[in-house]
Amino acid sequence: MFQSRYLSFARKEAPKDEETKNAQLLVRAGFVDKLMAGVYSYLPLGLRVLRNIETVVREEMNELGAHEILMPMLHPKSIWETTGGWSSIDVLFKIQSRTEKEYALGQSEEEVVTPLLMSRVNTYKDLPVAVYQIHWKFRDELRAKSGLLRGREFLMKDMYSFHENQDDFEKFYMRAKESYLKIFNRLGLVAKVTEASGGSFSQKISYEFMVLTDAGEDDILYCPSCDFCVNVEITKQKEGELCPKCSEVLQQARASEVGNVFDLGQKYGKDFNLGFIDHENKKQYPIMGCYGIGISRLMGVIAETRHDEKGLIWPKNIAPFRVHIIALVGQDDAQNKIIMEQTIRLHDNLQAEGIEVLCDDRMHVSPGQKFAESDLMGIPYRLVISQKTGDKIEVKKRNEQEINMVDFSEIIQYVS
């Protein structure tokens, strides 16, 4: 009954060959399954988390005025040759068909989105415009590692904006930066904004959004009392030196990059020779921006940073379910009947209010096992119904110790 069979993905023991917490816990709790290094299946619980992260990101992107689209993952070789990426990008996955024609698997979508939009943009009046997608990306990493933190196939939100001049671009760029901070905040993460190199595509400074975790693979230097933060790759400053902004002592830490924003300049418009007519009736190339957020990596980072010795601890808004009902059914048929009636009533009431609920009504499974699996999954509210609870419900928050007895009539308010 209900969806208790989600539980059957959980495992008692962690895979011995994973060291990072996100990989151990997500596999143990049955959120993901590894097909090969850096490539995962998302199981029912994991997919719900992924979708919830997507929703937060999607809402903020829409708020920025960007339009959601979906672009292909399979790309013709020609567009990558046009921009030089075919021969210069090491991580580009290249594949060959049976007719020996070559393709790339998308590791980014500038090559697709630029012709797509600029063939439809005629004049400055059509600008600015921004589109985004949430889709799978492929990168031929020499070494996939750390569970979901660095995969060869991963889910990413990528947005692209097109502007008539640098000024307009920068206005949007700053709005996007604020939007990003809001997203990470909503996901329960503290993201530090670093200035980092823009890579080979841009000489300009870009921003990286970093979450502190030892499982990350960037080293950042940050100020504990102001917002100064820089990737050690591009600075000569060292830990222990004073913050250039506020003179506090700088600290160094490991971090994972959960998002970035780039100034692409006019490269892609020029490469594809696709421009627009400006105010002076002259052909002009658009200034483009690129804005990424690693959706699946975020899931890994949240798991990596929010757990205890018993398991995962999801923030309310991205947890796979808001509440986990545990029905402790035993041998007494008369009692079981009452417990199940209460459970069904509670389940239906919660669902009617739009509260997502997972229900463990398994017979012949010990209470201890049910509690242990519940803790492992990290659902924010645990609601127990048993012989002992009578006409109340026992409620425990995953991240707190207290247990409260709550009336049926007050439960919805309690978990909202």
Add this chain to the structure above:
RNA sequence: CGGGGCGUAGUGUAACGGCUAGCACGAGUCCUUUGGGAGGAUUUAUUCCGGGUUCGAAUCCCGGCGCCCCGACCA
């Protein structure tokens, strides 16, 4: 790609070159049990793949494939 470690039921592991590859958990069946991963009975394996050495290989050797960790790499 360089270095290191590893590969045995679904999971975690044991086995000196030598008996029918042992144990625990999970899963299936039966019985008992029900507030913190319950007990008994029973079932559950091509020892990653391919060669080689040997009377005999999970074990030793060669090659491949795969996984983890460090580094490099990660527009």
